[in-house]
Amino acid sequence: MTQKKMPSMLPHIEALEAYEGVDPMEVMAERAGISPDKIIRLNGNENPYGPSPKVAAALGEYPNFNYYPDPDQRGLRRVLSGYLNVEPEKIIAGNGSDELIDLLLRMYVGVGDNVIVPTPTFGMYSFSTGICGGETIAVERDDKFEIDLEAMKSVVTAKSKIIFLTSPNNPTGNIVPEAQTRAMLDTGLLVVMDEAYFEFCGDTAIPLLAEYPNLVVLRTFSKWAGLAGLRIGVGAMDPHLAATMMAMKPPYNVNLAAEVALTTSLEDTPGLLARVTQIVDERDRMMEKLKQVPNLTPWPSRANFILCEVPDGRGKEIFEGLCSRGIFLRYWPSGRLKNFIRTSIGLPHETDAVVEAFRELCA
Numbered sequence: 001m002t003q004k005k006m007p008s009m010l011p012h013i014e015a016l017e018a019y020e021g022v023d024p025m026e027v028m029a030e031r032a033g034i035s036p037d038k039i040i041r042l043n044g045n046e047n048p049y050g051p052s053p054k055v056a057a058a059l060g061e062y063p064n065f066n067y068y069p070d071p072d073q074r075g076l077r078r079v080l081s082g083y084l085n086v087e088p089e090k091i092i093a094g095n096g097s098d099e100l101i102d103l104l105l106r107m108y109v110g111v112g113d114n115v116i117v118p119t120p121t122f123g124m125y126s127f128s129t130g131i132c133g134g135e136t137i138a139v140e141r142d143d144k145f146e147i148d149l150e151a152m153k154s155v156v157t158a159k160s161k162i163i164f165l166t167s168p169n170n171p172t173g174n175i176v177p178e179a180q181t182r183a184m185l186d187t188g189l190l191v192v193m194d195e196a197y198f199e200f201c202g203d204t205a206i207p208l209l210a211e212y213p214n215l216v217v218l219r220t221f222s223k224w225a226g227l228a229g230l231r232i233g234v235g236a237m238d239p240h241l242a243a244t245m246m247a248m249k250p251p252y253n254v255n256l257a258a259e260v261a262l263t264t265s266l267e268d269t270p271g272l273l274a275r276v277t278q279i280v281d282e283r284d285r286m287m288e289k290l291k292q293v294p295n296l297t298p299w300p301s302r303a304n305f306i307l308c309e310v311p312d313g314r315g316k317e318i319f320e321g322l323c324s325r326g327i328f329l330r331y332w333p334s335g336r337l338k339n340f341i342r343t344s345i346g347l348p349h350e351t352d353a354v355v356e357a358f359r360e361l362c363a
């Protein structure tokens with residue numbers, strides 16, 4: 001009898017490392033040996049106040065979940081046009097902005113191509129590049145985590161297809177000034193500006209869309225609107241690019257529950273922005289408290305998280321100490337961020353608990 005063999009996969013897929021997302025609350029609780037209601041979960045930059053209270057009501061009343069959503073996203077693009085102040089034909093909604101990142105890469109990057117990313121930054125860009133068989137060229141930010149424009153330009157070759165910029169950047173918290181965005185756009189490559197944390201800072205590249213057809217701006221409802229679990233993000237771009245992306249996306253990529261939640265959220269924008277203001281105020285309060293902790297350096301942030309630098313070589317031990325207290329923050333065990341821990345901004349009592357734990361652990 002001949003040995004049966006599994007057909008071989010594409011080599012770059014076989015070699016892929018899974019993206020490390022955040023674990024569910026119950027899993028964290030079990031790991032710490034603490035009941036789930038005592039866990040402090042500040043590792044995903046999620047919204048501690050949840051969605052607009054109007055969302056649950058709207059979902060409960062919605063009569064048409066037995067129908068497929070509109071593959072052309074007519075209603076969605078109309079309401080998003082008001083949110084972004086951009087014409088509907090330049091807009092596309094995705095199953096989270098993660099899906100839009102994946103679609104863009106599949107449109108531009110094949111095996112042997114590359115993508116340029118100022119690092120450290122959000123991990124999804126290099127992950128999705130890997131799925132396409134592309135290479136990520138990571139260009140180190142300077143010692144203030146600012147983008148090194150000259151280094152970015154110097155690595156551009158004919159194989160380079162996309163530059164990813166993130167403003168405010170995750171996890172460093174700083175924005176990309178307009179002059180830097182323009183310098184990157186002037187390379188002629190597609191520049192994807194990820195504004196996942198826009199509402200926390202108010203700074204946007206949207207006005208540059210009128211000038212640069214090679215610019216794509218991404219936003220998400222996961223952070224400011226508290227809809228991370230329903231998966232909805234949005235992109236604004238050149239209308240021809242948007243039309244091509246509309247044609248290649250899965251027809252029903254945004255589910256109707258997400259669409260209802262998004263529409264309801266935009267009707268309750270003032271309520272949601274009031275909470276964004278609360279989170280920003282809490283961030284500033286946490287920053288002041290973190291500055292008082294000996295042996296800890298919090299980096300300035302324009303988003304809903306703060307990157308904290310701990311003494312050299314002690315990142316892992318401090319991160320594990322936090323976990324054993326039921327406090328789950330974000331840590332990167334290797335590379336340049338091994339002495340850094342990122343905390344999302346949560347509720348005031350969570351701020352106090354995190355600061356207190358840092359005070360004990362960094363002593």
Ligand SMILES: *Cc1c(COP(=O)(O)O)cnc(C)c1O
Pocket residue numbers: 045095096097098099122166170194196219220221222228231232233
């Ligand atoms: C959280 C985050 C996203 C993911 O957004 P989704 O819409 O939930 O997929 C995208 N970009 C950055 C920089 C993020 O931090």
